[in-house]
Amino acid sequence: MARRTAARNVFPTLPALTWQPGLPVHGSHTWVIVVGEAGLPAAAKEAGKRLGVDLDRLLEVQQSTGFSPTAGATAAYPLLAGEVAEVLLVGAGDGSPADLRHAGAAIARFGRGKDELTTVVAEGIEDGALQAFAEGVALGSFTFHRKTVDPGKPAVERVSLTDGTSNDRTAVLDRGLVIGRTGWLARELATTPSNEKDPAWLAARATELAGVTGLDVRVWDEKQLAADGFGGILAVGQGSTRPPRFIRLDYVPEGANKNTPYIVLVGKGITYDTGGLSLKPRESMVSMKRDMTGGGSVIATMSALRELGAKIKVTGLICSAENMPSGTAYRPDDVIRHYGGRTTEVKNTDAEGRLVLADGLAYAVNELKPDALVDIATLTGAIKVSLGSMLYGGLFATDDALADNLAGAGDAAGERLWRMPLPDVYTDLISTPIADSVNSSKGPGSITAALFLKAFSGGLPWAHLDLSSIAESQRDEYEYSLGATGAGARLLTTWLTTDNPTAGIS
Incomplete structure (x- = not known):
């Protein structure tokens, strides 16, 4: 049985999904904080201090206007000064793979038209949940059309993730992207x-x-x-x-x-x-x-x-x-x-x-x-x-x-x-x-x-x-x-x- 060679790349262009060890000091103009039922990730709080942003207070304000950590829920908040222009809170529910998959898809939809998102997740997130998050990013980025006018915003180009530790979770993200693909x-x-x-x-x-x-x-x-x-x-x-x-x-x-x-x-x-x-x-x-x-x-x-x-x-x-x-x-x-x-x-x-x-x-x-x-x-x-x-x-x-x-x-x-x-x-x-x-x-x-x-x-x-x-x-x-x-x-x-x-x- 002969093996054929394709002349072009037949895969969709998915967001580049990377793992960033340590705290996010530099990065995109949009930071995404994944909020579960246990509250804000510790790495997010520490990164917020370095930015001069009180994330606990921000979460409190958003909850007062209806935000909850339900899987896939979102609330965006603009910052008027500094390197980061806006913070997006995304609900991760109970942190299960299903809820993290929903959260990843919500981030992808929010990120349409953006170059990069820096995302902070909770330390100790299990491989299955992190993989599901990556699957959600891929699936939430899906577009298909034959429009010649107003085709809509393209998928976000890059999403970098961190939990504030030195751990490297790249292999888990890669598997999630392939399954999402x-x-x-x-x-x-x-x-x-x-x-x-x-x-x-x-x-x-x-x-x-x-x-x-x-x-x-x-x-x-x-x-x-x-x-x-x-x-x-x-x-x-x-x-x-x-x-x-x-x-x-x-x-x-x-x-x-x-x-x-x-x-x-x-x-x-x-x-x-x-x-x-x-x-x-x-x-x-x-x-x-x-x-x-x-x-x-x-x-x-x-x-x-x-x-x-x-x-x-x-x-x-x-x-x-x-x-x-x-x-x-x-x-x-x-x-x-x-x-x-x-x-x-x-x-x-x-x-x-x-x-x-x-x-x-x-x-x-x-x-x-x-x-x-x-x-x-x-x-x-x-x-x-x-x-x-x-x-x-x-x-x-x-x-x-x-x-x-x-x-x-x-x-x-x-x-x-x-x-x-x-x-x-x-x-x-x-x-x-x-x-x-x-x-x-x-x-x-x-x-x-x-x-x-x-x-x-x-x-x-x-x-x-x-x-x-x-x-x-x-x-x-x-x-x-x-x-x-x-x-x-x-x-x-x-x-x-x-x-x-x-x-x-x-």
Whole structure:
């Protein structure tokens, strides 16, 4: 498998985040003081004395006008003389990673258009919380537009941090920025409009990222997909003038051998979903440019593994098509033969995600034989009914340890998961005398979709992440901006770069 070289830097320009040992004597015109429930950091008080600023009094004044140390709360105060022009108080809540992530995002939003911010945090902040702070700075800096007029202020260029000690926490900040960058990349891929983004575009972007991150890449075009029997991807994509693609990215760590654990990720890459002949209403079609969030998150995750030193082998498979109605579109009642031979009777062409994922799962089982298999998708609206919006993503799994490892990574990354059941009794709901199963049925929609995919997992330890419930934010809030969230990239990156992602999996 050939390794490609990209001709340009394909990463976003994030703020430079640096650690400054000792007290901040010199620095930017804006100082940011991170205030937790325990009050002002000791280093901030000492630095304030050197500036001639009574920060205790400043905090008292701001609290009297409504400021509290709630995570992400802000209060700016101008200084009329001296080197520092303004002080920003930012709430850090209880100092947990989630609250520090919110604080980092708030600082990034405040810093738009500024050259530099000097930030003082509490001494003894744990690595996980400091890393989350860095993730928040990256995610809060996210912008995407195609404006030619009034494009808005750019992200802050530099953020320097200190806790007043001589400790060097640069490595923690660097890891946080890289994980935050995966969320940014996944969000950017999902936000790109579909007149620009089609399966070939997604494959080109994956190839570019592979070139600069030390990944091997292979792309199947429509002719190769037909030759190799990827019936699900071909069927979903056959109604569009822009043909489907299947993308494979491979990461192998230095020193890997036959005993190195191996995980395969499979992402849904539907670059636009009209529903096909089972056409969506207009309201439901809006935002379907982000129906490739799962595939985008796999690409973003793969791009970070070498930089973060992941210790396992990982393959990312992205099943990409555009689901359009036309004279060549696939129809309800068609029977599809997937990779490996299993058949599906189509009952709803808007249940297309599971058809492309089935091909990816079957390819992984037949050709790759990993130790564990995880698919990720914005698969069903039903998961929103079950879990609401922006609280939990759905997790289905056949292995308890795999489920626990993923859920733990989700908690750490701020992309929480809720495990859902996989009762075999519901398998009857997707049975048919015509084929091995149908792709849509009445009943618990997220569960029957998961059961459909389970049949393609080959008995391997398998997990299915249905993240429609956390894939789109309705507002600018904390580390999220209005629109696509890039759900799953930070979760998967966090999981795969732990010391033992396959711990306990059998």
